[in-house]
Every structure is written in C-alpha cells, then in structure tokens.
Amino acid sequence: MTLFCKLPAVALLLLAACAPASDQAETSASTAEAAAPGGGQAAVDDTVSQPNVVRVALGSKDHTTLVAALQAADLVNSLANAGPFTVFAPTNAAFDKLPAGTVETLLKPENKLKLKTVLHHHVTTSALDVADLADGQSLSMVDGVSEAITKKDGATYIGGAKVIASVRASNGWVHVIDGVLVPPAK
Structure with a gap:
C-alpha cells in the first residue's frame, strides 16, 4: 500500500486526536450507553x-x-x-x-x-x-x-x-x- 493511500486514514486519526476532550467524552458515553441499555449487570443480553x-x-x-x-x-x-x-x-x-x-x-x-x-x-x-x-x-x-x-x-x-x-x-x-x-x- 502506498503512502498516498494511507494519508486519508492518518488525517482521520489526527482529526480525532485533536478533537476537544468534551467531544471524545460524549462519544465514549454514547458508546457505553449503546452497549449497556438500561445499565447494570441485569442489562447484559x-x-x-x-x-x-x-x-x-x-x-x-x-x-x-x-x-x-x-x-x-x-x-x-x-x-x-x-x-x-x-x-x-x-x-x-x-x-x-x-x-x-x-x-x-x-x-x-x-x-x-x-x-x-x-x-x-x-x-x-x-x-x-x-x-x-x-x-x-x-x-x-x-x-x-x-x-x-x-x-x-x-x-x-x-x-x-x-x-x-x-x-x-x-x-x-x-x-x-x-x-x-x-x-x-x-
């Protein structure tokens, strides 16, 4: 794979790393809520x-x-x-x-x-x-x-x-x- 093909992926990673911490926290919280609807051990499917x-x-x-x-x-x-x-x-x-x-x-x-x-x-x-x-x-x-x-x-x-x-x-x-x-x- 050439460097040219890898550039979009690298740019995406850099943008994500530079995102404000609050945006990253919101994304993590959304992911956690989606993974455990209702919360707690009882919600594990x-x-x-x-x-x-x-x-x-x-x-x-x-x-x-x-x-x-x-x-x-x-x-x-x-x-x-x-x-x-x-x-x-x-x-x-x-x-x-x-x-x-x-x-x-x-x-x-x-x-x-x-x-x-x-x-x-x-x-x-x-x-x-x-x-x-x-x-x-x-x-x-x-x-x-x-x-x-x-x-x-x-x-x-x-x-x-x-x-x-x-x-x-x-x-x-x-x-x-x-x-x-x-x-x-x-």
Missing part, C-alpha cells in the same frame, strides 16, 4: 450462558410478583451480579397468602426500604443446594436476621415455608418456596 438468579425469576410465570418487587426495590442489578447467592423465591401464590393489600402497600415508592428488608430476608450470600441445608441449621439472611431450616418427611423448610423446587443459576441457587418469609418486626 446473554441468552447463551446459564441464567443468573434474576433471569431464573424472570423466566418463571410463577414469580411475576417477586420480579415486580425486585424491580420496585432496585435489587435487580444487585442479584444479577456474581454472587454467590441463594434466593428463597416465593411464588405468586405465596404472596397471595399475605393479608389483602400487603403487596400493593410494599410496592409503593414510600415503602421501598420496607420492601428491601423483606426481600433481603429471602437471600443469603452463599450458593447452597438443598442438600447443603441441614435440619436445625440457622441460616443468616442478607438483612442480618436468621431463619431456621427444618427437614420433615423428606422435605426442606425455611422459616415454615416449604422448598418446592430448586434451580441452579450461574451465580447461585433459586429455591422456590410456598410462603413469604416475613422478617420479625424491629
């Missing part, structure tokens, strides 16, 4: 890898209430990160067992802190298979309060809620439960 705990919940028609709560509490990105996490995921039917209006009240913006506390009470920062949970074990949850594990007739329970299914995720485990774990009043 990955349909090939094993799903993380958030994607497991998103893929379940039985967890739409939990997903709405995670979104309202701004916890989606936190749980999409590397973890490890064990999430005890109440089904929609579990949320329906709560007193009328409880979910609607918790989802209000002014109750975001209460909602986060309830959701943090369903997560521990370890990747624990059901086989790792022992009868009589006390499991410390993210909110700092412990829940008791019991085993009865071949089933596993946490705080009285029965584990009805388990799904391995890329960043831990999702254990589907038939009740909502309500943290004690402080």
